[in-house]
Amino acid sequence: MTREDIVKEVNNLLAEEFEVDLELFTPDANVRDTLSLDSLSLVDLVAIIQQTYKIKIPVADLKSINTFNDLYNYIESHLS
């Protein structure tokens, strides 16, 4: 899976699941603000990533994921 594939798939998935306009997703945009995540819906994000990519994001790692770029990087580096 290329970086481009990941970006496209993640964006489509999150836009669908969180019912947010795809155009708001830019590499430097903040994930929490864009998806309106609170402590409750942050768990939904973890669940979606885990279900789709079989990647488990520990709570400690969540803190380092701020922008969409961070999220793409995380998924790319953890995809075996």
Place this chain on the structure above:
Amino acid sequence: MKYDVIIIGGGLGGLECGYILSQAGRNVLILEQGMQPGGCIQSYRRHGLMFDTGFHYVGGLDEGQSLHAAFRFLGLLNLPWRRLDTNGFDRITIGEKDFAFAQGYGMFSKKLAEDFPRERAALSRYAKLLEESALQQFAALSPNAQESASISPQMETSAWQYLTENFHDPLLINVLSGTSLKMELRKESLPLFTFLHGNSSYIENSWRLKGDGSMIADTLIKNIQTQGGTIICNAKVEELEEKEGRLVHAICSNGERYEGTLFISDIHPDSTTRLIKQSSLVKRSFRNRLANLENTFGMFTVSLRIQPNRLRYFNWNQYIYRQPDVWDFYQDDTDINGVLISCKVPEDGNEYTQQVDILTPMSWERCKAWNNHTQVGKRDNNYKMLKEQMAEQCITLAERFLPGLRNISKYYTSTPLTWRDYTLTPGGSAYGIRKDFREPLMTVLSPCTPIPNLLLTGQNLMLHGVHGVTMTALFTCAKVLGNEYIWNKLKE
């Protein structure tokens, strides 16, 4: 009329929330889909005798123990509780060997150390852990408790791993797990927290009701009504209507619309989100996450009516396993390999009992064939044959402890299907959503939802059983009234 609080579902959690909030002056309405409230603690009558569905015994009712303060607050301490045998409230037969759990953490470990002298130190450490766990559950309600403390490290630890690392004798691991039909034992998922919770309050001390579990529901209902609350049965909520980011109405199948300020759902969280047809706040991500959670197994129950003056009352719970495979026995779909036998306290002071229940786990897979097209009492012969076969096997195993049981009794049976039809629990699950130490964030649910005026309660969130549901109701109500209010009520 607009209600301060509308509670969907009149199970134990819904009734407890109704009691706490109506006592705090809130105008409460409880909408119950079934013919009677009570959920998993409701009882049913057959030939003049009352039989329990999910309730058999509770723990921790003495002053200072796990359930004492909560039950005093809820007006449930004065019910006719009967203390089970202090020297062996739970007794376990594995193969040909017998073991007993004594009441009190110290006595519990001391007595088992007589059977397993080499494990004395490990048993003491385990008893201490149980005691600490009971204290931690209570302390989480303190006004000083931190929000993040709700996920205990023990929720991220495997119960099976803890047991195998701390005890050397495999038989002892089976014995310590032997009373745990009160939860779903699964090596790959059960958190240590759930295992400790399912044992700790009972080891403090254990009690049966002289009467049936619906006495708990009836007491709560009476007090809710005295405090100005309303309970409506046969009220099937079909929709929770959201407007401008808040729930405004519960709409029932008969068209009745009930307006409320706050809504609490005591039904399964997945069923709850399905009631919210249109929402700006409940996203697909939340709905899908709840829909993907798995539920624990259900129970097959043989309820026996015993001929008068034939069986002496026994003041303990008897667990019987064919083999030392307590963690796996229920996965064999062909044979019954483990049962819990519970005896009903004679209500007339007689030394003989008239009722015995035998319980064993039963998976939803075995019931699926009759899932959609059948009703209670109208299922086909294959279903009847399956129930008869299972009942016979249960009674055969129980006869190791009660010889000749089948000759002095008649029985009724219930399966997860029955349970599903009467308590409306998805899959007839006995203990709600399966907790998983690998996924504590996802399998332990908060009372909060994306909609600010919708809270959850009941056995699916954090803890199950009478103690677990009661603690959860306190947590849910603390979201409305504040931790300090609840804490002060418990300390009164």
